[in-house]
Amino acid sequence: AQTVTQSQPEMSVQEAETVTLSCTYDTSESDYYLFWYKQPPSRQMILVIRQEAYKQQNATENRFSVNFQKAAKSFSLKISDSQLGDAAMYFCAYQGVRYGGATNKLIFGTGTLLAVQP
Amino acid sequence: KAGVTQTPRYLIKTRGQQVTLSCSPISGHRSVSWYQQTPGQGLQFLFEYFSETQRNKGNFPGRFSGRQFSNSRSEMNVSTLELGDSALYLCASNFGRPQETQYFGPGTRLLVL
Numbered sequence: 001a002q003t004v005t006q007s008q009p010e011m012s013v014q015e016a017e018t019v020t021l022s023c024t025y026d027t028s029e030s031d032y033y034l035f036w037y038k039q040p041p042s043r044q045m046i047l048v049i050r051q052e053a054y055k056q057q058n059a060t061e062n063r064f065s066v067n068f069q070k071a072a073k074s075f076s077l078k079i080s081d082s083q084l085g086d087a088a089m090y091f092c093a094y095q096g097v098r099y100g101g102a103t104n105k106l107i108f109g110t111g112t113l114l115a116v117q118p
Numbered sequence: 119k120a121g122v123t124q125t126p127r128y129l130i131k132t133r134g135q136q137v138t139l140s141c142s143p144i145s146g147h148r149s150v151s152w153y154q155q156t157p158g159q160g161l162q163f164l165f166e167y168f169s170e171t172q173r174n175k176g177n178f179p180g181r182f183s184g185r186q187f188s189n190s191r192s193e194m195n196v197s198t199l200e201l202g203d204s205a206l207y208l209c210a211s212n213f214g215r216p217q218e219t220q221y222f223g224p225g226t227r228l229l230v231l
Contacts, residue, residue: 033216043206045222052217091161097216103174104151104212104220108161 002027004094006109013082014117020067021077021112023092031097034068035106036077040088048090051075079114087116120145122211122223130229136197139226143190143211149173150192151220152184155206164207167192168214196228204230 003026013019025034036048051059051068058066063083067076079086092109123142131137143150151174152164163176167186184194190211196203206227210220 037222043208043225045208045210047219047221050219095216104149104166104210104214104216105163105174105176106151106153106161106210106220107163108153110160 002029002032002094002096002107004092004107004109006092006112008112009110010113010115012115012117013079015082015084017082018078018080019082019114021079021090021092021114023075023077023109025073025075025092025094027073027094027096029096033095033097034066034075035093035095036064036066037091037093037108038086038088039091039111045091049077082116084116084118087114089113122209122221124207124209124223124226126226127224128227128229130231131199132231133199133201135199136195137199137228138193138195139207139228141192141194141209141211141223143192143209144221147211147213147221148190149212149214149220150186150190151210152192152194153208153210154178155208155225156202156204161208164194199230201230204228 005024032053034051038046049061063080089111093106125140149168151166166174170186181197186192206225208225210222212218212220
């Protein structure tokens, strides 16, 4: 079975600084997607960034970028120029590609609560 | 375009009762997935529906069931509620292909007393 591990329950960063959130996963599948979702106090899950496993290039979305290490099964999120609005719970998630039938099932890590200090 | 909507937003029930939660996906989306979020177990996949058929199912007891209608709206039902069913229930939708972004609703917070 696939698992996702986030070893940092809480992190803190100063406004305008950079922070990196860690995520490791375990799978025997060769094709999959990885995601970082943000959940602010409103509880609405918002997609931050996604990475296709077959792509070697790390995904970037404005101030958000990932370091995807497929062999090490590591998928960290870097937030540059942190803003107060970045404060939220961040979840790493895995989605396998099931041949012979599609699925949208996401497997989530336990989350990292990010605080941004002014 | 309207986002994913979930009703009701809050519910209080007592043990032994049953409850039905509703999820209306974004217009045109045909896949709806349900998740349970609790402080102890985190986010867990319940089931996914695509074109009125259950496409995948998580490891939950049979008290948890769902269905999807022809307009892609989905409902989930929990019978014989237990205290441990208290949770935030989230649904997500997309057109159905795994490479597409899934959009989440605001959730239904269920409290079982």
